[in-house]
Amino acid sequence: MQSPPFQTPPHLPLARPRLRLPIPAMDISDLVFTGFNKRVAALNRNTGAILWQWTAPSGSTYTSLLLDGDRLIVSVHGYMYALDAASGRQLWANEMAGFGYGVASLTSVRGSATSSTLIANAASQDTAVVTATST
Numbered sequence: 001m002q003s004p005p006f007q008t009p010p011h012l013p014l015a016r017p018r019l020r021l022p023i024p025a026m027d028i029s030d031l032v033f034t035g036f037n038k039r040v041a042a043l044n045r046n047t048g049a050i051l052w053q054w055t056a057p058s059g060s061t062y063t064s065l066l067l068d069g070d071r072l073i074v075s076v077h078g079y080m081y082a083l084d085a086a087s088g089r090q091l092w093a094n095e096m097a098g099f100g101y102g103v104a105s106l107t108s109v110r111g112s113a114t115s116s117t118l119i120a121n122a123a124s125q126d127t128a129v130v131t132a133t134s135t
Helices: 109-134
Strands: 031-036 039-044 050-055 063-068 071-076 079-084 090-094
Touching (some): 031 063, 031 071
Antiparallel strands (some): 071 079
């Protein structure tokens, strides 16, 4: 029997991102994400401009982030959230009852693969530049 899809419990409200308008169409590879004190922001990696920011409706203190494909997974003091990485819109929330508090360790196949691919691409570009300038 297949388990039903996870839905945000009714007592955990969905937080709405605060957008800085107008927002140009951005590929998530053009974004840098940061989190402080239950707040998350997406910045343009070229200019540092804040494109959107989001505040967790529950939890406090340290914020852990994982870019998982097109989703930004956020952990805040025992609560887990998934945000749309491009817009900051909250997709789901999970209170992780019984897991406790602290700094969360986050990993996923998509998060690892994306990061590894970006690192490998950057390394190959660096090698190409070195090779081109050496000849």
